[in-house]
Amino acid sequence: MNIEKTESQQKYLQILIERYTKRTKSSKELTQLYRSVLADRRVSEGFNLPLKEMCYPIVGRRSLGSRIWDVDGNEYVDLIMGLGINLFGHNPPFLREALQEQLEKGIQIGPQAELAGEVAELIGELTGMERVALSNTGTEAMMAAIRLARATTGRNKIAMFSGSYHGHFDAVLVKKQTVNGHPQVVPVAPGIPTSILEDVLVLDYGNPHALDIIKDYQQDLAAVLVEPVQSSRPNLQPKVFLQQLRQLTKELGIALIFDEMITGFRIHPGGAQAWFGVEADIAAYGKVVGGGIPIGIIAGKAIYMDRIDGGLWNYGDTSSPQVEKTMFAGTYCKHPLAMAAANAVLKYLKVQGPALQQQLNQRTSEFVQTLNTYFEAEKMPIRLVNFGSIFSPFSSSNSAHSENSDSSMGMNLLSYHLLDRGVLLRVGGGASFLSTAHTDEDISNIINAVKDSVKELQEGGFL
Ligand SMILES: Cc1ncc(COP(=O)(O)O)c(C=O)c1O
Numbered sequence: 001m002n003i004e005k006t007e008s009q010q011k012y013l014q015i016l017i018e019r020y021t022k023r024t025k026s027s028k029e030l031t032q033l034y035r036s037v038l039a040d041r042r043v044s045e046g047f048n049l050p051l052k053e054m055c056y057p058i059v060g061r062r063s064l065g066s067r068i069w070d071v072d073g074n075e076y077v078d079l080i081m082g083l084g085i086n087l088f089g090h091n092p093p094f095l096r097e098a099l100q101e102q103l104e105k106g107i108q109i110g111p112q113a114e115l116a117g118e119v120a121e122l123i124g125e126l127t128g129m130e131r132v133a134l135s136n137t138g139t140e141a142m143m144a145a146i147r148l149a150r151a152t153t154g155r156n157k158i159a160m161f162s163g164s165y166h167g168h169f170d171a172v173l174v175k176k177q178t179v180n181g182h183p184q185v186v187p188v189a190p191g192i193p194t195s196i197l198e199d200v201l202v203l204d205y206g207n208p209h210a211l212d213i214i215k216d217y218q219q220d221l222a223a224v225l226v227e228p229v230q231s232s233r234p235n236l237q238p239k240v241f242l243q244q245l246r247q248l249t250k251e252l253g254i255a256l257i258f259d260e261m262i263t264g265f266r267i268h269p270g271g272a273q274a275w276f277g278v279e280a281d282i283a284a285y286g287k288v289v290g291g292g293i294p295i296g297i298i299a300g301k302a303i304y305m306d307r308i309d310g311g312l313w314n315y316g317d318t319s320s321p322q323v324e325k326t327m328f329a330g331t332y333c334k335h336p337l338a339m340a341a342a343n344a345v346l347k348y349l350k351v352q353g354p355a356l357q358q359q360l361n362q363r364t365s366e367f368v369q370t371l372n373t374y375f376e377a378e379k380m381p382i383r384l385v386n387f388g389s390i391f392s393p394f395s396s397s398n399s400a401h402s403e404n405s406d407s408s409m410g411m412n413l414l415s416y417h418l419l420d421r422g423v424l425l426r427v428g429g430g431a432s433f434l435s436t437a438h439t440d441e442d443i444s445n446i447i448n449a450v451k452d453s454v455k456e457l458q459e460g461g462f463l
Helices: 007-023 025-034 049-054 093-105 116-127 138-153 194-199 209-216 239-252 271-276 302-309 336-352 355-377 406-420 440-459
Strands: 060-064 067-070 075-078 131-135 157-161 174-179 182-187 200-203 221-226 255-259 282-285 296-300 384-387 390-393
Touching: 007 025, 007 049, 007 406, 049 406, 075 440, 093 336, 116 131, 116 271, 116 282, 116 296, 116 336, 131 138, 131 302, 138 221, 138 255, 138 282, 138 296, 138 302, 157 209, 174 200, 182 194, 182 200, 194 200, 200 209, 209 239, 221 239, 239 255, 239 271, 255 271, 271 282, 296 302, 336 355, 355 384, 355 390, 355 440, 406 440
Parallel strands: 157 200, 157 221, 221 255, 255 282
Antiparallel strands: 060 067, 067 075, 131 296, 174 182, 282 296, 384 390
16 A cells, blocks of 8 residues: 555545544644653554654543543543453442552551452462462563572573563563574564573464474473463464463473463453463463552462462471572562452452353454454455454464554554544554443444444545
8 A cells, every 4th residue: 555646545644634633632742742751662652654643642531431531532432441451441330449448548568468368369269370479560470480480490491482472571572583584583672682592482372393392492491481362363272282282391390381461360260271271380460450550460389389488387386488489579569559459350250250251252252253244245354353352453464564564554544543433442453352341332333433434444545
């Protein structure tokens, strides 16, 4: 697609840009006002030169249920849903009450958090894990999970899969790339030292050959990291592969680490482990369980988790910690607000049972199916794919778009049209989420917004 191609295309773009920037005027002004002082990656997300006048984040002011209102007073049906946090919609009363109650009590950090034990117990109950440690973000949880695996196995290497995301720490910020015709593993961005490459293997997800490579490196591997269903391609759900991987890592004494940041508590109360019938050694959670307050959870078998505190001992006898501890810390770990929110979320999930996720998964599949039928009828080169309530546009290459490519331009234009029609989503794609707060009316509004946007794009000569 060449956007300079025709006059009518240019005219169409001009009209869209004018309308959109007028509607979201304050978001644009605030972005520009603070650009020089606020260094923020999100501000240039989806940057596309011909569309740069519309490249700024919508600035949110308040939210409730499935809705968000921006600083210009525009109302949106939200599909970002806190990047996977808001399973129950925004600001649900049960969470608000729990947080208000905690605010009344204060935010005491230093003494043990009153609710930490209860939260750990509930997580153990829902996920089937033996012991639980609490941190502040998914990144921290994954860092800690790897360290526990290394401390327990005495090995250094980790294996991970192409297309997965495990947070923003150096050890996992690597990707496979073809250099001079040869596949190589390289850091994903400047500033990440190449020395980390010594300790990481990047394998193809779902490919049985990956299992052979794991066997080859069995003496060196501390852990295999898996995002059981990658949010970048939710249609890849390799159940048999996961079960084989479990069997193999068990035989070789390699820790299987499930990164359940997105799938945890969302696909099923027991996360992807319960969904696929696979018991990991360690699983890391965040997002949903914190109800919007930052949290990270490391849950796992005692043999790994004992490295946090030395293992179990009792009062009134001669018992003492039995294993050497590794390092695990953080000023804000077990933050009282995070504990209050997690306690409320976990109790709510327990009471609701798996029906909550089942119904939401079913509604999302129907929604995706409806849109795909429409795309097919319109002969549009777009499809949506979902895993439960996580969905995203399908790219046949499964690779990231280059920022100024034609396909990226098309997706960006569709995103702006949807934003303009009151559907909040990430410009250019990425995972979206439905919540239990989305009503049938919300869903049909989204479907209509997509149809109207496609029509307008077609009229503008872009599809
Ligand atoms: C699968 C996965 N792992 C880890 C992380 C990192 O979590 P956080 O952003 O809380 O550090 C994310 C965040 O989106 C994620 O999706």
